[in-house]
Amino acid sequence: MTHGSHRIARMTTALVLALSAASLGGCTAFTTGYAVLERDVEPADALPDAFIEQDSGDVAELSSARFVGEHSGSSLWVLHGVDQGTICVLAYRDETAGVMACGGERGPVEMSGPAGHFMLVPDDYPTPDGATRISDNVYALSP
Template sequence: MRIHVRAAAATVAVLSAVALSGCTGVGAAYAVLDREAAARDEVPADLPGYAWDDVDQATARFVGEDEGTSLWLARARDDASACLLAYADEESWVLGCGGGGALFSVGGMTGTFTVVPDGAPAPEGMTRISENVYTASGG
């Protein structure tokens, strides 16, 4: 069972990337990433080191919870995309990235979440968790 869980956690499912507008920087697309860090923004310490290979952990900002899964947005190390960490526990998590200024979805054992830039319309049939994150689970 543990091997299956790790494989699922390591598998990042970026389900879609649909451009909403022209190229914009990640900061411009997600204002939450420009605010000062607070205590709640600290990410779980039990994630493996490889989880942060492509993500700037220091930029992670807590954006909400859905059915026991905590959610953080962060900047990718390439600074051209944003990333979403969906974390239920040390064995049930997923971290995926998408292009800055574009809608993208991340899914795994923790659920399916769609990230939209500031001011973008809500994805049809999804429930809002924060300004930028929506869930298919119904909240």
């Protein structure tokens, strides 16, 4: 192999490694710290029709909703936000008592309203003081 051939081979190898790193980095850019959002959709994940009718879908990706539990009559979902890097939590009791809050994926996201006082946290986040665990990511807080 000539000197020029070695140089081309090294440049090609460097280019392939750079493209591989970029594509792998792109895959992880969309991974969140919320395993619940990675699971397949289940029937329980469906949002209430009344909420869908009221929400414009400009804050959260409604199709990404994953049901995580109930607390004091409110049903709770975790959703991807419309803006990249955002995560949302929805607490819904009925047409008059629902609240959704969004924030950065690294959390926490805290919200309070007629449907309750809740905190959304990433996987493996420490339990908030005085909180009641609803799921791996959602906790009810005392008022």
